[in-house]
Amino acid sequence: MLVTYHKHWQHYSRGSGYLNQLYGYLNSQFIHKQQHSEADINYGGFGIELQEQLLEIGALALDIWKRVMVEPLKENLAQLLLEEMEKDRRDGNVRQSIIHSVINSLVHVDEYKKKSPLKLYEDVFEVKFLRETGEYYHREALQLLDDCTCSEYMDKVIQRLDDEDMRSRKFLHPSSYCKVTKECEQKMVADHLAFLHSECRNMVAKEKRHDMSNLYRLLCPISKGLDIFVQDVKEHIKQEGLTAVASLKGDSVPSQFVESLLEVHAKYSDLITEVFKGDQHFIGALDKAFAAVINHRSNFKSNCRSPELVAKYCDSLLKKTAKGMSETEIDDKLSQSITIFRYLDDKDIYQRFYARMLAKRLIYTQFHSMDAEESMINRLKQACGYEFTNKLHRMFTDMSISSDLNSKFSDFCKEDSTDLGINFSILVLQAGAWPIGQNNLPTFAIPQELEKSVRMFEVFYGRHFNGRKLTWMHSFCNAELKLTYLKRPYIVTLGTFHMALLLPFNSSHSVSFRDLVDISRLPEKELLKQVQVLLDAKIIVSNESTATMDGVFSLNLEYTNKRTKFKIITSVQRETPQEVEQTMSNVDEDRKMYVQAAIVRTMKARKVLKHNALIQEVISQSRARFAPSISMIKKCIETLIDKQYIERSSTSTDEYSYIA
Amino acid sequence: MSNCRYTAVATWRWVANDDNCGICRMPFDGCCPDCKVPGDDCPLVWGRCSHCFHIHCIVKWLNSQQVHQLCPMCRQEWKFKE
Numbered sequence: 235m236l237v238t239y240h241k242h243w244q245h246y247s248r249g250s251g252y253l254n255q256l257y258g259y260l261n262s263q264f265i266h267k268q269q270h271s272e273a274d275i276n277y278g279g280f281g282i283e284l285q286e287q288l289l290e291i292g293a294l295a296l297d298i299w300k301r302v303m304v305e306p307l308k309e310n311l312a313q314l315l316l317e318e319m320e321k322d323r324r325d326g327n328v329r330q331s332i333i334h335s336v337i338n339s340l341v342h343v344d345e346y347k348k349k350s351p352l353k354l355y356e357d358v359f360e361v362k363f364l365r366e367t368g369e370y371y372h373r374e375a376l377q378l379l380d381d382c383t384c385s386e387y388m389d390k391v392i393q394r395l396d397d398e399d400m401r402s403r404k405f406l407h408p409s410s411y412c413k414v415t416k417e418c419e420q421k422m423v424a425d426h427l428a429f430l431h432s433e434c435r436n437m438v439a440k441e442k443r444h445d446m447s448n449l450y451r452l453l454c455p456i457s458k459g460l461d462i463f464v465q466d467v468k469e470h471i472k473q474e475g476l477t478a479v480a481s482l483k484g485d486s487v488p489s490q491f492v493e494s495l496l497e498v499h500a501k502y503s504d505l506i507t508e509v510f511k512g513d514q515h516f517i518g519a520l521d522k523a524f525a526a527v528i529n530h531r532s533n534f535k536s537n538c539r540s541p542e543l544v545a546k547y548c549d550s551l552l553k554k555t556a557k558g559m560s561e562t563e564i565d566d567k568l569s570q571s572i573t574i575f576r577y578l579d580d581k582d583i584y585q586r587f588y589a590r591m592l593a594k595r596l597i598y599t600q601f602h603s604m605d606a607e608e609s610m611i612n613r614l615k616q617a618c619g620y621e622f623t624n625k626l627h628r629m630f631t632d633m634s635i636s637s638d639l640n641s642k643f644s645d646f647c648k649e650d651s652t653d654l655g656i657n658f659s660i661l662v663l664q665a666g667a668w669p670i671g672q673n674n675l676p677t678f679a680i681p682q683e684l685e686k687s688v689r690m691f692e693v694f695y696g697r698h699f700n701g702r703k704l705t706w707m708h709s710f711c712n713a714e715l716k717l718t719y720l721k722r723p724y725i726v727t728l729g730t731f732h733m734a735l736l737l738p739f740n741s742s743h744s745v746s747f748r749d750l751v752d753i754s755r756l757p758e759k760e761l762l763k764q765v766q767v768l769l770d771a772k773i774i775v776s777n778e779s780t781a782t783m784d785g786v787f788s789l790n791l792e793y794t795n796k797r798t799k800f801k802i803i804t805s806v807q808r809e810t811p812q813e814v815e816q817t818m819s820n821v822d823e824d825r826k827m828y829v830q831a832a833i834v835r836t837m838k839a840r841k842v843l844k845h846n847a848l849i850q851e852v853i854s855q856s857r858a859r860f861a862p863s864i865s866m867i868k869k870c871i872e873t874l875i876d877k878q879y880i881e882r883s884s885t886s887t888d889e890y891s892y893i894a
Numbered sequence: 895m896s897n898c899r900y901t902a903v904a905t906w907r908w909v910a911n912d913d914n915c916g917i918c919r920m921p922f923d924g925c926c927p928d929c930k931v932p933g934d935d936c937p938l939v940w941g942r943c944s945h946c947f948h949i950h951c952i953v954k955w956l957n958s959q960q961v962h963q964l965c966p967m968c969r970q971e972w973k974f975k976e
Contacts, residue, residue, distance in 0.1 A: 597903055628931060635934065657899040664933040665907040666923060683897050691902070700975070701938055701946065703909040710903040717895050725898070733897070740895060 236314050239307070240332045243339045246299055254292030261290045300343045300354070308358045311336065315359060316366050322401065323370065334405050341407050352409055360410055364417050367398070371421040379426065384433040388448040391422045416455075423452045427459060434466045441470075447509040460515055468519035471502050475527030488546035496570050499524060521577070529579040529861075537818060541580045545587035547571055552592075552607060554600050564606060572613050579861045581618060582824060586817045588614075589626060590669045596633055597661060597710050618858055628667035636661045639695075646694045658687040662695070662704070669820075670707060678708050679755040681734045720793055726773075728802040731756065731764045736773065744788040747781070758783065771802050829862050829870045837880050837892040845888040908938055910946040916967050917951035926950045941965050942973040 254261070304311070318333050340355040374394065378387050395418055402414040423430065430449060437445045453459035478494040502520055510516045531538045548571055551564050559567075578584055595601040608630070615623040640659050647654060663670070680688055688706070695704055711730040716723060728736075734754045738745050751761060765781040768774045775790045832855045836848060843851075849867050856862050871890070874880050883889035908922045915938075918926050925936035926948035939949045945967045947955075956963050956972060963972045 624931065628933065631934070656897045658902070659900070660902040660904065663903065663905045665905040666932060668905065670905065684900060687900065688902065695906075699906075700940060701908055701910055702906045704904045704906050707903040707905060712901055713897060714899040715895050716898050719895060736895065737897075 235310065236318070236332055236336055237329075239303075239311065239339075240335055242303075243299075243335065246295075247339070247342065250292055250295030250299075253295060254290065257291040261292075296343045304340070304343060304354070304358070311340075312359055312362050316362060319363065319401070319405070320366070320370070322405075323397075330404055337405055337407070352407070355407060360406075360413070363406075363410075364413060367414060368417050368421050371398075371418050372425070375422045375426060379429065384430070384437070385442065385445045385448070388430075388445060388452060391452060392448055394418065394422065419452075419455055424456050424459070427456070431462045434463050438463075438466045438470045441505070443505070443509050450510050450513070454513075460513075464515045464519045467516060468523045471498070471520060471523035472526050474498055474502075475524060476530060479527070488543045489550060491540070491543045492547040492571055492574055495524075495528070495574055499573060525577045525579070528574065528577045537583075538580060540574075541578050541584035542587050542814070544571060544574055544578065545584050545591060548588060548610065549591040549595070552595060552602055552610065554602050561603065561606070564602065565609065568606070568610050569613060572617055575614075576617055580821075581622070582828075582859045583818070583821050585614075585622060585859075586669065586821050586824075589629075590813075590817065592626060592629060593668050593670060596629060598712065622859070625667050625669075628664060632663045632667065633661070636663075639698075642698070643691060643694050647690065650690075652686075652690060654687040654690065655683070656687065658691070660691060663707075665705070670710065675705070675707070675709075676757050676760045677755050678731070678734070679753070680706075680708070680730075681737050681753075683737060717793075719789065719791065722798065724793075724795060725799045726802060727800070731760075732768055732802055735761075735764060735768060739774070739789050744786050746786045747783055750787075767802065773802070825856075825860060825862060825866065826870055826873075828856060828859065829867055830874055832856055833867075833870055833874055834879055834892075837890065840892070842883060842889060842891045844886075845890065848890060910938060910940075911944065912946065915948045915951055916945065917947050917955055920948070922946070922948075940975040942975050943968050943970045944975070 315333065315336065337355075337359060340358055341352065344351050344354045371394070375391075378390050382390060395415065398418050399411070399415055402411050406414070430453065434449070437449065449463065450460075453463055475495060475498050478498050479491055482490045482494075484490075499520075503517075506512060506516045506520060528540050529538055548568060551559075551567055551571075575581070575584065592607070595607075601607055611623050611626050611630075614626070639662055643658075643660070692704060695702070708730040712727055713730060713733040715726050715728065715733060715736060717726060731754070734756075735750055738749065738753050747761070747765070750756075750765070751758060754761065756764070762781050762783070765774075765785075765787065769776060769779070769781055769787075772790055772793060774787045776785045776787045778785060829852060832852045833848065836851045836855070837843060848871070849864060852867050853862060871880070875882065875890075878893055880890045880892055883891045910922050912922070914921055915926065920926060922938055923932060925932040928950055929936040929948075937949050938946050939952060940946045941952075943965050945965050947966075952966075952972070955966055964970065965972045
């Protein structure tokens with residue numbers, strides 16, 4: 235019957251097309267005038283019933299076909315069409331052109347209507363077809379689920395979806411394409427979400443890329459379909475990250491830490507771009523997972539070590555000792571370390587460590603290149619703002635001011651025609667900007683050999699700047715001594731204290747501990763430590779191997795070293811556990827101030843604010859630097875109430891108001 | 895043995911006869927309210943009367959005085975100490 239219908243329809247539609255053209259003049263002159271314009275119809279201006287309108291000849295023909303042919307046959311037609319489609323699904327051997335044209339005829343006959351031209355098509359065929367399709371794929375899905383594993387199932391489903399899409403393109407009207415796809419997805423994917431989700435974890439854990447990309451394709455169009463999948467991916471990345479950094483040992487922990495994390499990060503961002511087409515949900519999951527890994531603390535009380543490790547990693551790259559790496563390599567690694575840095579919660583701890591290590595690099599001129607240092611600071615500035623790198627910038631400024639001062643000072647000496655006797659250079663640092671402790675400096679008498687230079691500089695500085703007081707940071711100074719009493723001359727770089735302890739040997743062969751105390755004026759405890767370092771370096775010898783209060787020391791005249799230039803590392807140059815602790819407590823102090831400032835700022839602007847709102851505001855303000863704990867904020871609020879910056883509001887219990 | 899090179903490190907801070915600037919009441923170790931960073935960018939100045947202020951503060955004060963330029967602390971005529 236379809237074939238006959240097709241044949242007649244072909245004839246009829248062509249015929250009516252010709253007729254329509256033949257009566258073109260009639261159409262345009264007579265009928266158009268009779269037809270009301272769209273506006274008239276919409277507003278019903280003339281009260282004429284729509285049925286009475288005259289149709290164009292072509293449209294009239296189509297209408298007759300519809301009434302005479304389609305109406306009585308429609309049940310039959312639809313049934314036959316559905317059977318044909320079913321057959322196509324099974325073996326694909328059908329007469330495509332005929333089915334297409336029959337389906338099209340349903341669309342075509344109503345084409346002239348301005349309102350809902352697809353109504354006939356939808357009523358007669360589409361609705362039934364969709365229902366049929368749904369049922370077919372429902373059965374199909376159940377069948378597949380019984381037979382296949384999840385990954386096979388997904389492959390098959392994707393194949394079916396593609397087939398069905400092709401089929402609708404072959405047979406149907408464009409308006410149905412996405413309806414059909416949606417119906418299929420509903421039956422094959424959405425109805426079996428639980429099954430797919432249960433397989434997620436397994437798939438993600440084994441990182442089956444093919445399966446994951448299939449699953450992504452299937453779940454993507456379904457609302458909330460991705461949630462569990464995203465969650466699983468996040469958990470997986472987090473696990474991977476934690477295992478990557480769990481078992482780090484040895485000297486190079488910082489670089490292992492950063493590099494293994496970067497590796498994991500690169501791997502998964504690659505996976506996300508490739509498998510999930512860079513979907514925002516998954517990028518978000520990666521970010522969350524990484525923030526969790528990096529800020530993970532093994533037990534609740536201990537501090538997270540990541541900021542320290544990342545800072546040390548940067549330090550190791552920026553130090554002169556970073557060998558075998560080109561400038562660009564170092565630069566790359568530094569910019570990658572920013573990736574990790576961005577995830578840090580405690581950026582202020584990082585800043586502290588970074589500042590301290592930068593200070594050491596600058597003072598001991600251990601930095602690799604000034605360009606690398608500056609570009610790193612600019613990166614930090616980009617990530618965290620001007621405030622964050624403020625002090626670091628000032629350290630650089632001091633360095634350049636100091637080199638200026640040095641040349642001015644040498645001019646000053648020339649004019650004064652004073653010979654200092656040594657090559658004297660100085661760094662004058664601004665007290666607040668450098669992370670150098672100014673408190674409990676040990677008493678110390680500078681050796682006579684240097685006294686002249688130091689006094690001279692103080693005079694010079696006093697003349698240049700009004701009202702500034704210099705404090706000598708002896709523990710950071712360093713000197714070069716030429717050792718001429720050995721078989722070959724050595725040049726040794728050492729700290730001021732060590733130098734002061736060695737110089738007395740110029741005048742006498744052996745020196746007792748008491749003498750050293752008298753000469754250097756160092757506190758005994760400190761002195762013991764310093765002497766021990768010299769003993770360990772075998773520069774001086776004693777009858778005992780450890781320094782004691784009543785020891786007597788003499789120079790080691792047998793001293794040899796492979797190098798003619800060497801260093802005796804001062805204790806300041808090494809990182810001590812106390813220093814780490816100190817840094818942490820400094821950070822704590824800073825945080826309290828920061829939180830208090832944030833509270834006052836907020837209260838000043840709002841005047842009256844609820845407790846919770848205030849806490850939210852403070853947290854959001856400090857997010858860029860660290861994540862303050864609620865208890866800390868509460869303590870700060872208490873402090874500010876004591877200091878009478880704010881008070882509890884008299885009307886409500888959980889409200890504060892600002893005291894101007 | 896002989897000393898051939900010495901690199902000294904020193905820090906500096908302001909020494910004034912007071913802790914706070916008499917005009918803005920900010921500590922001398924800090925900067926005046928108009929500045930962001932203390933130190934070389936926001937220096938101190940001394941008058942002949944030995945009173946000391948942030949340079950930005952005293953200049954602002956002097957500019958606001960029409961007739962006589964007086965030290966805000968002791969009312970003596972303000973002269974910068976050379």
